[in-house]
Amino acid sequence: xxxxxxxxxxxxxxxxxxxxxxxxxxxxxxxxxxxxxxxxxxxxxxxxxxxxxxxxxxxxxxxxxxxxxxxxxxxxxxxxxxxxxxxxxxxxxxxxxxxxxxxxxxxxxxxxxxxxxxxxxxxxxxxxxxxxxxxxxxxxxxxxxxxxxxxxxxxxxxxxxxxxxxxxxxxxxxxxxxxxxxxxxxxxxxxxxxxxxxxxxxxxxxxxxxxxxxxxxxxxxxxxxxxxxxxxxxxxxxxxxxxxxxxxxxxxxxxxxxxxxxxxxxxxxxxxxxxxxxxxxxxxxxxxxxxxxxxxxxxxxxxxxxxxxxxxxxxxxxxxxxxxxxxxxxxxx
Amino acid sequence: xxxxxxxxxxxxxxxxxxxxxxxxxxxxxxxxxxxxxxxxxxxxxxxxxxxxxxxxxxxxxxxxxxxxxxxxxxxxxxxxxxxxxxxxxxxxxxxxxxxxxxxxxxxxxxxxxxxxxxxxxxxxxxxxxxxxxxxxxxxxxxxxxxxxxxxxxxxxxxxxxxxxxxxxxxxxxxxxxxxxxxxxxxxxxxxxxxxxxxxxxxxxxxxxxxxxxxxxxxxxxxxxxxxxxxxxxxxxxxxxxxxxxxxxxxxxxxxxxxxxxxxxxxxxxxxxxxxxxxxxxxxxxxxxxxxxxxxxxxxxxxxxxxxxxxxxxxxxxxxxxxxxxxxxxxxxxxxxxxxxxxxxxxxxxxxxxxxxxxxxxxxxxxxxxxxxxxxxxxxxxxxxxxxxxxxxxxxxxxxxxxxxxxxxxxxxxxxxxxxxxxxxxxxxxxxxxxxxxxxxxxxxxxxxxxxxxxxxxxxxxx
Numbered sequence: 001x002x003x004x005x006x007x008x009x010x011x012x013x014x015x016x017x018x019x020x021x022x023x024x025x026x027x028x029x030x031x032x033x034x035x036x037x038x039x040x041x042x043x044x045x046x047x048x049x050x051x052x053x054x055x056x057x058x059x060x061x062x063x064x065x066x067x068x069x070x071x072x073x074x075x076x077x078x079x080x081x082x083x084x085x086x087x088x089x090x091x092x093x094x095x096x097x098x099x100x101x102x103x104x105x106x107x108x109x110x111x112x113x114x115x116x117x118x119x120x121x122x123x124x125x126x127x128x129x130x131x132x133x134x135x136x137x138x139x140x141x142x143x144x145x146x147x148x149x150x151x152x153x154x155x156x157x158x159x160x161x162x163x164x165x166x167x168x169x170x171x172x173x174x175x176x177x178x179x180x181x182x183x184x185x186x187x188x189x190x191x192x193x194x195x196x197x198x199x200x201x202x203x204x205x206x207x208x209x210x211x212x213x214x215x216x217x218x219x220x221x222x223x224x225x226x227x228x229x230x231x232x233x234x235x236x237x238x239x240x241x242x243x244x245x246x247x248x249x250x251x252x253x254x255x256x257x258x259x260x261x262x263x264x265x266x267x268x269x270x271x272x273x274x275x276x277x278x279x280x281x282x283x284x285x286x287x288x289x290x291x292x293x294x295x296x297x298x299x300x301x302x303x304x305x306x307x308x309x310x311x312x313x314x315x316x317x318x319x320x321x322x323x324x325x326x327x328x329x330x331x332x333x
Numbered sequence: 334x335x336x337x338x339x340x341x342x343x344x345x346x347x348x349x350x351x352x353x354x355x356x357x358x359x360x361x362x363x364x365x366x367x368x369x370x371x372x373x374x375x376x377x378x379x380x381x382x383x384x385x386x387x388x389x390x391x392x393x394x395x396x397x398x399x400x401x402x403x404x405x406x407x408x409x410x411x412x413x414x415x416x417x418x419x420x421x422x423x424x425x426x427x428x429x430x431x432x433x434x435x436x437x438x439x440x441x442x443x444x445x446x447x448x449x450x451x452x453x454x455x456x457x458x459x460x461x462x463x464x465x466x467x468x469x470x471x472x473x474x475x476x477x478x479x480x481x482x483x484x485x486x487x488x489x490x491x492x493x494x495x496x497x498x499x500x501x502x503x504x505x506x507x508x509x510x511x512x513x514x515x516x517x518x519x520x521x522x523x524x525x526x527x528x529x530x531x532x533x534x535x536x537x538x539x540x541x542x543x544x545x546x547x548x549x550x551x552x553x554x555x556x557x558x559x560x561x562x563x564x565x566x567x568x569x570x571x572x573x574x575x576x577x578x579x580x581x582x583x584x585x586x587x588x589x590x591x592x593x594x595x596x597x598x599x600x601x602x603x604x605x606x607x608x609x610x611x612x613x614x615x616x617x618x619x620x621x622x623x624x625x626x627x628x629x630x631x632x633x634x635x636x637x638x639x640x641x642x643x644x645x646x647x648x649x650x651x652x653x654x655x656x657x658x659x660x661x662x663x664x665x666x667x668x669x670x671x672x673x674x675x676x677x678x679x680x681x682x683x684x685x686x687x688x689x690x691x692x693x694x695x696x697x698x699x700x701x702x703x704x705x706x707x708x709x710x711x712x713x714x715x716x717x718x719x720x721x722x723x724x725x726x727x728x729x730x731x732x733x734x735x736x737x738x739x740x741x742x743x744x745x746x747x748x749x750x751x752x753x754x755x756x757x758x759x760x761x762x763x764x765x766x767x768x769x770x771x772x773x774x775x776x777x778x779x780x781x782x783x784x785x786x787x788x789x790x791x792x793x794x795x
Contacts (some may be wrong), residue, residue, distance in 0.1 A: 043793045046795045050446070054440075054442060058436050058440075062428065062432060064405055065428040065431045066428045068420050069421075069424030069428035071420075071493070072416055072424060073420075075409045076414070076737075077413065079410045082412035083740050083748070084471060084747065087751055091755055093399055094399045094400075094755055098399055098759065101391050101395035102766060104795050106769070146739055147417075148739050153744075187794065233706075291421035291497060291498070298498065298501045299428055313436075313440055314440050319454065325793075
């Protein structure tokens with residue numbers, strides 16, 4: 001396999017990792033007001049992802065930086081094309097990112113409510129916007145022979161892109177709900193179960209419709225990819241398991257569902273990295289947007305040496321905080 | 334117009350980001366030091382201090398992280414021509430930063446924050462040191478990338494006209510990087526020390542928790558004195574390196590239009606902007622510029638006029654950076670650093686005489702001094718980045734040719750407005766929290782530092 005193909009796979013894996021991990025953070029953030037219900041409940045919900053959300057978000061940063069380093073042409077065209085969408089994404093990341101650390105530092109109810117809403121809205125907007133962006137890569141955007149984007153903000157709102165955004169949002173909500181069911185006790189866990197049940201059904205339907213639409217976009221006829229079949233089944237399992245006490249398996253299933261969604265996008269995309277709706281001859285591909293060979297070798301060495309270490313200590317962190325979170329019996333704040 | 338606006342946006346967001354970065358680098362190291370002392374002595378005072386300054390660190394990290402995201406996105410969003418051209422070289426350190434530094438910093442920060450009562454003490458101490466290491470590695474890769482823009486090495490231009498990496502080692506031993514990185518790390522330490530010193534001085538002056546904050550005042554002074562001395566000489570050496578590879582930058586910093594040998598340094602000047610080649614120099618100090626720029630008593634400095642005519646080899650155009658910004662940013666940095674050195678030495682003498690807690694004037698000045706590192710840090714980056722103009726990559730690509738052709742003026746107005754408004758809100762909230770927490774945080778820290786009741790559920794961190 002050629003190096004730029006390896007880096008395409010690495011980048012796809014980073015995006016999958018980002019959505020499997022940060023996907024439940026988005027779900028928890030978006031649902032913490034409903035499932036948490038009161039101040040203590042909301043804090044319990046936030047604490048279930050407390051030690052991890054920041055490390056999970058790094059997957060996004062590394063995915064972006066890897067695109068910059070391995071496929072400068074892809075990074076340049078994609079980020080400049082998605083300009084205003086990314087501005088909105090950054091604002092969502094601001095509000096959500098500081099809300100964790102800042103929210104509980106004052107008891108003023110308006111302060112608490114304000115950052116709680118920043119967390120909710122940010123957690124909804126981010127998977128939605130990233131979904132639109134990834135869907136647009138596959139659907140195609142107006143790109144000329146110089147690989148410059150020729151459209152405007154409204155060209156980004158393709159039907160398929162929006163559907164991809166909605167699908168990733170719904171899958172993140174389901175993933176967050178199964179995560180909360182796994183990580184909490186008592187009433188909060190029950191509410192997480194009931195939310196997972198209702199979102200589960202929506203997720204099954206939306207995911208199925210989106211998979212069909214993906215087939216239409218790539219002109220794949222009536223034969224679905226194995227990843228798509230796997231994803232559809234995983235989401236159905238997550239929905240059905242959410243009605244049982246098998247919290248861990250429900251969470252695993254929703255994780256596989258979201259992984260399959262991102263996976264099928266990148267499988268359908270290859271060997272393109274960004275499709276041109278103007279003319280397929282102008283598509284950005286792994287070949288015409290990649291960095292030089294030596295640079296890719298250096299980065300491959302760094303990734304092979306250090307990425308396993310990252311996985312080890314991130315895994316250890318998940319192990320350390322594996323216990324369910326519950327409200328302290330005496331707390332009144 | 335689009336190019337100018339994109340530059341304004343980059344400058345605004347980067348300067349803002351760099352208010353928080355040095356605080357994080359410095360405080361992470363100092364908090365780790367405090368916790369190490371606690372680990373070794375078992376004195377609960379040090380645990381209280383660790384928690385207190387640890388919270389200040391966390392408030393800062395949050396805003397530093399989110400404003401850093403803008404930087405990573407902005408190269409592609411606003412500077413797509415640049416990104417396409419340099420990604421093969423410049424992108425590599427950024428990707429390495431993600432893998433080696435960001436994962437380390439964020440994962441271990443989570444482990445540290447939530448692991449107080451769950452991890453063995455030594456492991457928990459290791460976590461905060463991993464965070465400190467992460468902040469320093471992150472700065473290392475960013476400086477490696479930035480130094481390549483100042484002095485490109487280890488690359489070739491391929492057939493498509495893009496820069497591709499040919500020698501990673503050259504990036505690592507790039508002299509601009511080695512000295513620039515040292516300079517930034519020390520700046521982070523100075524910033525962290527001055528923040529810690531100001532907070533401690535505030536408590537000492539109020540005669541509140543005196544024993545406790547005397548410890549951190551002492552720690553910050555002990556770190557600050559050698560750091561600022563080393564920093565002054567590292568800064569000087571960086572100037573020599575820059576005079577070699579970016580002579581325009583240093584000539585502009587001295588408003589030196591004509592060649593000179595030996596060269597004097599003016600303490601102040603009036604005039605000397607773009608169209609004024611005969612400024613009124615005030616207090617010229619003979620030979621000092623020669624020493625600063627070349628490390629020799631009688632060294633020659635090439636003037637802006639000769640450099641400008643030599644640079645016509647790159648094509649017609651103006652190659653002189655903004656002289657006013659260069660001249661004053663280097664002076665602001667040097668003068669403030671000297672003032673801080675004097676303050677630190679005074680503090681050291683007071684420590685020696687055991688009168689630190691009684692000198693109200695000294696403590697008052699320490700509180701005021703908290704603004705100086707932010708001014709110096711900004712001045713340093715202005716000197717570095719404005720001094721590189723008109724180049725975005727020295728000698729290879731001009732800033733004017735580097736922005737995104739597909740991004741319109743309207744779009745940049747929208748993004749600039751959105752970023753500025755968001756940053757005002759973030760700054761307000763950050764300031765409210767920092768001040769409130771600095772003033773009243775000791776009680777919180779005491780609650781947190783209390784030993785947990787056996788069997789009780791741990792309290793909620795967030």
